[in-house]
Amino acid sequence: MPTRTIPRRALVLTVALAVLPTVALAAPAQAASASPAAASPTASAANAAPVRFFDLPDTPLPSDRAPHRITFSYRNDAPTDRTIAPQILVESPQRGPFLDPSDIRLEQLGSDGRWHTVPLASQTGTLYTGLIPAKIVLHSHHTLTERYRITVLHAPAQGTVEPRIAIYA
Template sequence: MPTRTIPRRALVLTAAALAVLPATALTAPARAAAAPPAAAATAATVSGPAAAVPVRFVELPDSALPTDRAPHRITFSYSNDTPTDQTIAPQILVESPQRGPFLSTSDVRLELRGTDGRWHTVPLASQTGTLYTALIPAKIVLHSGHTLTESYRLTVLHGPARGTVEPRIAVYA
């Protein structure tokens, strides 16, 4: 019988999406963690079954995981070029090398620059060698024609310093 290999990233994303379903069905609607700079997007309540799982992801340019143990800025932008408002959530994935060693949540620190100008630690989850930020607390409504710009700071604290940093945007129906 032939075997089929499922890419680790696809497995992680599917498991993460499925894990979110029961939580969103049983809890109050999610709110954005912080409003983005320059009022480009507006925090909004997102609810209902269609809002529970992203309909697609927009992959943004990735980069190698820094190896020098110094804080490194990761800044990315996403523009809503559609004629309607979009519910989106920015997400950072930190992929370990395919064959390991795998990163753990204690190996890196990820911070988000808040509207107050200060850096706030962002919790990371881990599954199958991939570290990732949660989608639900990051949901916002991005108005048509507006751009969201996010600034993160990533520091490798210890552990294997090989991997890839992959920012992306989850787009909801």
């Protein structure tokens, strides 16, 4: 009987999309007592799932313990503004060993010129950055350039760094 392998990237997205409605509907205790008329349509739009992803070139995970820069750009060629979110995936080798968030430090260059640590979550051997905190509106015909720095803290580590852009409706 043939077997089918589901890529971890697809599995992470499927699990994230399955959990998203539960997370979006779970409100803080004080908000739960608010009347339905007070609910904002923009609140549900803020938690909407992406409609697709734009994959950027992959690179091997550096094997030393030195910080390595990752820079990528995405241009909105659409005639309208788009809500997008940059995301970094770090894929473990298919057969393991699987990476843990404590194995890697990921930092993003902020508008203040300083490096800020970006938290990583883990699912089925894939480390990933959150989408909702990264959401921005990219104006028509503008380009987003993101600068990250990745450091492997526990060598030896193997994997692939896969930046992508989540695109929302």
